[in-house]
Amino acid sequence: MxxxxxxxxxxxxxxxxxxxxxxxxxxxxxxxxxxxxxxxxxxxxxxxxxxxxxxxxxxxxxxxxxxxxxxxLVHRNLHIDWKLIRDYYQLVHDVKDRFSLKGEVELNHLLSREEFITIEEMExxxxxxxxxxxxxxxxxxxxxxxxxVKEGEALKEDFLTHLNHFEQKVSELSSFAPHVVNEYREKLKKKMMEYSEGAIDDTRLLNEVAIMADKSDITEELTRLKSHLHYYHSTLNLSEPVGRKLDFLIQEMNREVNTIGSKANDSNITALVVELKSTLEKLREQVQNVE
Known part of the structure; x- marks a missing residue:
């Protein structure tokens, strides 16, 4: 969910x-x-x-x-330190007698001293x-x-929109993939004919094409991408928190897309890889807000 x-x-x-x-x-x-x-x-x-x-x-x-x-909420008690008040009162009188001072100790002199009277709060x-x-x-x-949950429903709709676009581009990739080897074979054959004045070593041509086919084959990556997409859709409908799982799937899909980009020597596939990475980035930004 x-x-x-x-x-x-x-x-x-x-x-x-x-x-x-x-x-x-x-x-x-x-x-x-x-x-x-x-x-x-x-x-x-x-x-x-x-x-x-x-x-x-x-x-x-x-x-x-x-x-x-x-x-x-609390019970307050008034606490008076009578001993300290007596000591203070006696001190004032002792100072007056010792130095022959005039003046009386008034009530406000005692009540204004915070150390004499405190309020205790009891929970x-x-x-x-x-x-x-x-x-x-x-x-x-x-x-x-x-x-x-309500905002999550809006996020899910946004996810589905981006996923639909992503799936369309993956489908286009699947249609382009078989042509890469064929185009490479024709280009290589043309170059070999130019350099060998029409004489082609079929064995060498087949070997080169086989090596190229192995290096540029993106079938496995496309298969894993489709598997991740299927799991992404099923994860969106789980009743448990899915944010971490979705974030992990986006990382895995991004890894497959990067591999396809490094393998494919084709301008059409490169353009599709750019679109796929852009869509994954939008999904990654949105998934950061999912529980």
């Missing part, structure tokens, strides 16, 4: 006490990578979130953004909130997957 690696999904759930918003976006990547940004008090469910995302997304870089609005255990977050993640992941 052709599934794009780019997409976006969003969900929002409200429990009355909390409102959970989850946004996901994915882009191309060689492997599966998931980055999550969420409130600190929910860090313990990060691995569960990644596991849920991986059930929908098999390949691509996924960024997950989770925001929570509501009360009761609240809230299984209902965690369940709500995981539910929102699933909804966003489903929407993301739906968008990737």
């Amino acid at each position: 052709v599934v794009s690696m780019t997409g976006f999904g969003r969900s929002k759930l409200d429990s009355g006490l909390h409102t959970i918003t989850v946004e996901m976006k994915s882009v191309n990547h060689r492997f599966h990578e998931c980055t999550i940004r969420l409130p600190r008090q929910l860090m313990k469910v990060e691995e569960k979130i990644k596991k849920q995302v991986s059930e929908f997304i098999k390949r691509g870089k996924v960024d997950v953004f989770i925001t929570i609005a509501g009360e009761g 609240e255990e809230n299984e209902e909130l965690e369940r709500l977050v995981l539910d929102a993640v699933i909804l966003a992941a489903k929407e993301l997957k739906e968008m990737r």
Whole structure:
């Protein structure tokens, strides 16, 4: 199944006490990578979130953004360091007495010192909130997957268009291939007649033509190309992620086309090889976006 690696999904759930918003976006990547940004008090469910995302997304870089609005996420305690306040108060009075200074220690002098009063945040255990977050993640992941599948359908149509063009050129190659040896035989025969004043050594001519036929024969390459094309079509219809397989097949087809180009000493075949390589490059660019 052709599934794009780019997409976006969003969900929002409200429990009355909390409102959970989850946004996901994915882009191309060689492997599966998931980055999550969420409130600190929910860090313990990060691995569960990644596991849920991986059930929908098999390949691509996924960024997950989770925001929570509501009360009761953390419990705050006010901590006062009475001993430090007493020591500070006593120090001020000692300095005043020692140096005969005037002035009083006022309340704002003590409350303005951050080291005297601190606010401690304690994370609240809230299984209902965690369940709500995981539910929102699933909804966003489903929407993301739906968008990737829809874009994948468009990619598949583009693949089929390029493949149809590629197959036409391979068919043309197959029709040209037998004529290469025949043309070489006639050219060689003509040259031998010119240099030998009409006397032709048939044995030598046959040997030369046989050597040329062996060097320029592209039958095996064409057979493998057709086999790769058949497998490419069947791969497009698989239910599993196909990006890696398609990329490998394009590399193999490109190898066969390069071999044909190096073997064939014919202008028509050379022109067809250029078109085939151009089409393969378009397929290669598109397959980089397939899961």
